[in-house]
Amino acid sequence: MQRPHLLIAAIIVAGTISMPAHARDITHAMGVTDVPDDPQRIVVLTNEGTEALLAVGVAPVGAAKSWLGEPWYDHIADQMANVTNVGEESAVNLELLVALEPDLILANKARHEAIYEQLSAIAPTVVSERLRGDWKINMALYTDAIGKGEEGQAALDAYDARIAAISAALGDSLDEEISIARFMGGQTRIYFKDSFSGLTLEQIGFARPATQDKPEFAEQITKERIPEFEGDRLFYFTYETGNGEGNTQAEDWLNDPLWQNLAVVQAGRVHEVSDAVWNTAGGYIAGNLLLDDIENVYGLESTR
Incomplete structure (x- = not known):
């Protein structure tokens, strides 16, 4: 060849x-x-x-x-x-x-x-x-x-305006500390602020738990560190390519006693979201879909 x-x-x-x-x-x-x-x-x-x-x-x-x-x-x-x-x-x-x-x-x-x-x-x-x-x-x-x-800047301006409207509508809910977890085949990651979802949450104005309030991307962790996912609300997503390994990892961790004992889990404030939307796609269209998720979770009127 x-x-x-x-x-x-x-x-x-x-x-x-x-x-x-x-x-x-x-x-x-x-x-x-x-x-x-x-x-x-x-x-x-x-x-x-x-x-x-x-x-x-x-x-x-x-x-x-x-x-x-x-x-x-x-x-x-x-x-x-x-x-x-x-x-x-x-x-x-x-x-x-x-x-x-x-x-x-x-x-x-x-x-x-x-x-x-x-x-x-x-x-x-x-x-x-x-x-x-x-x-x-x-x-x-x-x-x-x-x-x-010009069209690109107009789209970005519209996105920023949408975030500003969501932020205003959230009010005191912005005081919630939002935690982010990702499951993949054979590993679990905790996500920080220099990630797609982390950047979006920061722009909206959400707080992050101290363990995740870092200007970094993400870190692979072991089960002993599950308590670092504690927060007022937890979003998680699973990178599943079709071989079942991502889903197996998620099921294993979600059923672990340390996970089940998290206060945020016991309060029913854990939300499964799309890996493509919250992390992998990483672009304008996914960003707007992520904002849709925030509006749905918090019961806000659509800003679309």
């Missing part, structure tokens, strides 16, 4: 990749890139990047596979019906990407720094700095790069 970088070079030499007319310089994590003024064939290589495009009415021609779903999350599947799956964020199929003849690629440094030169040889490539809590920064970069900066 021909190596991807050799295939890319051969295609460029053969002239079968038509490089678009460039119009604007975009500064990003890997430098400055001249991008087309009105890109028509965009490939996006992160899940949160896909949601950024969809939020401004743009469907990519290719995208990294959703971490859950075949190949897309349920909450975006209808909008992705004609989009080509180019592999996972951490394992991009470069040959398939070349075949799509993109005029712009959106990538992420944490995921794609090692293949940046190959991506840039295929099409102008704009790279966000990091993942985790930075989805709004990334969305602003992505939408600017595709020529939809």
Whole structure:
């Protein structure tokens, strides 16, 4: 089989990749890139990047596979019906990407720094700095790069306005300390503030238990640390890929005496939510669905 970088070079030499007319310089994590003024064939290589495009009415021609779903999350599947799956964020199929003849690629440094030169040889490539809590920064970069900066900012402003309305409606409920747990195959994590759900809860104005009030992402823990999940309300989600391992882990922990003895459990203030929405998708559409969950749990009127 021909190596991807050799295939890319051969295609460029053969002239079968038509490089678009460039119009604007975009500064990003890997430098400055001249991008087309009105890109028509965009490939996006992160899940949160896909949601950024969809939020401004743009469907990519290719995208990294959703971490859950075949190949897309349920909450975006209808909008992705004609989009080509180019592999996972951490394992991009470069040959398939070349075949799509993109005029712009959106990538992420944490995921794609090692293949940046190959991506840039295929099409102008704009790279966000990091993942985790930075989805709004990334969305602003992505939408600017595709020529939809104003639309992207309008969407982010609407999101912030929605959070402000929810925060105001919650009133004294904001004093509740919110705890977050995630179950995966063979491991359990406690989530902190530099995570998708953690950032959202912080923006709303919720307090976090002292054990989770950290500017970090998450930490794998053992059962002895179950008491660290104590709080006024607990949300948990399970990363289940279909092999049953995530659900087995969740069932084991949820039935453990230490879990059952948590005051928040005994008070009936534990809520199971979607892993895709609260953690894995990490983008604009998921963010709004997370806010829907908050409204439902607290009995608020919809701010949609």
